[in-house]
Amino acid sequence: MRTPPQRWIRDRIAAPAYPWVTGGALTAGAVAELLAIPGSPTTTVGVLVSSASLMWRRSFPPVAVLTVAAGLLGFAGDVNLYLSIVASGLIGCYSLGRNRVLHPAVTVAGGALGALCVNLVHINTWSRMELPVPALWEKGSLSLFAESFLLTVVVFGAVMMGDAVRSREETREERSLSQAKLIAMERQQAAEAERAAIARELHDIVSHSVSMIAVQAESATYTTPGLTPEARDGFQQIAATARSSMGELRRLLGVLRTSRSDTALTAPQPTLGHLAELVEQHRAVGGAAELRITGDRVPLPAAWELSAYRIAQEALTNARKHAPGARTVVEVDYGADRLLTLRVRDDGPAPAARPEAGSDAAPGPGTGHGLTGMRER
Structure with a gap:
């Protein structure tokens, strides 16, 4: 099945090498552009730093601040606007909004202030170049700040786009989490x-x-x-x-x-300490039983003791049912390293064979679930 184009693009953008490839390609383009149109040392440094810093924008998102600042510095150092500065500035502003390095309002305000500074530097440069520049507060002086207004709009658009993508992904994650919680609750x-x-x-x-x-x-x-x-x-x-x-x-x-959210029952569970009572109950109904304990009793997990008690209880029940009158011995051995051995044996006759399938004979030994439950425990 062919992958949809949008999915293919998202997978490539999400790849770990994507920032390095795009940052390296943009840096190579900036070098070529500077070779074709040489700029001042300030512009050269700003263009190269702005492009190269993009390679770390995913591993260290705050570096996008350096990207935008270096791009504004490179633009302020020369009246020429390099395409690499435009690309790196847009990607840097998008990264700031996408990763929420600063609040979007703070990011836009900082970009507007930087744009105003660049505009003022350019006005000063135009004056030194003896271009017709109207004085401030004179008619037509507002047109001098069209550059800062345009840069602010560009910064605003890039930051808002990054913030919108971030919000959409957060909404998608919240929706997925809500669906997972709903499925778990239904189960x-x-x-x-x-x-x-x-x-x-x-x-x-x-x-x-x-x-x-x-x-x-x-x-x-x-x-x-x-x-x-x-x-x-x-x-x-x-x-x-x-x-x-x-x-x-x-x-x-x-x-x-009882649901999981309710309070757990506090009734005590049978433990190996209740085996003596269990043996006494077996004797009281006519069975012959003996309890033998070797080793010093050590604290064991409650689940172990409960399982051992149930196994002994089922074994005594089987002895009464299938070997009435037999003498039963329950042996408990507390070994080293918290190793517990439980053995229940009797001297009664072996159980009769099971009736064949389809016969009318009464169910014999082994047709219940006792031994299965003992193995599971």
Whole structure:
């Protein structure tokens, strides 16, 4: 696909070598012009400095002040107006407005003052050349200042053009930034809507089911006659576990419904210090478990401890589900350099093979998401 001409021109102007190429070319043209039409030493220095200084106008924008001043000096030193002075003066004034080295009003005022000084020098030169120059305040004397008026208009136009380009680019950048913020906000709102939908599903389905388990287990201890103390304690453990699960679900729902701008939840997260309670809960429901800790406990990131706790919790759940009655050992090893090793093993039988796809057998071990979640953590 062909590049549009305007895009091609903008790319060339934006190139790092552009100021050096144009400044060098203008300086070479100024040298050729001075060789063709020699000027006074002041004019020669002004023309060369004004042209050569343009090579640094992008890396050091204030140098444009020197460009314009040297151009006015070169014009004041001779009655001849070199084309290189015109070009370098226009580019210098444009650079001053484009880079906002000074306020545009200050830049134009300085250029008008410089133009007036050049005009006065030329009036003096015309007088020495015995040209018909009317005295000040005489009829026709205002025509003597037409030069300064024209130079001021040129300076004003170049500075305003540079300032307009700068304003347009700032507007474009602000528009791009606003669009990026709008897109980010829309994405955040979409994510929050999705999280709210997930929270509703958890609340309407999972929370309701777990709450029913808690209520039924709690009421069974009073409505079922002839319960043994062990059975009564078992129902109480089921109710307590269900209530604990409800608390975890409420915390999860709060996280899902909390936007980034809201205050974060301050409920404490489980850590490795809660593993003993987790093992006790496993024992209370009939499992045999042992907790072994080696090494001195060291402070670890909260995310590490939470992940390790959830892994151990899922492993104990799998042991109760797939190896009932087996003896489970939870080993925590705090190694050197904050290296944490967590191992959960049991002496139960190996899980049965998965049913083949399309069979009517009940789902066997490994068909859930527990092991996947453990690997992700």
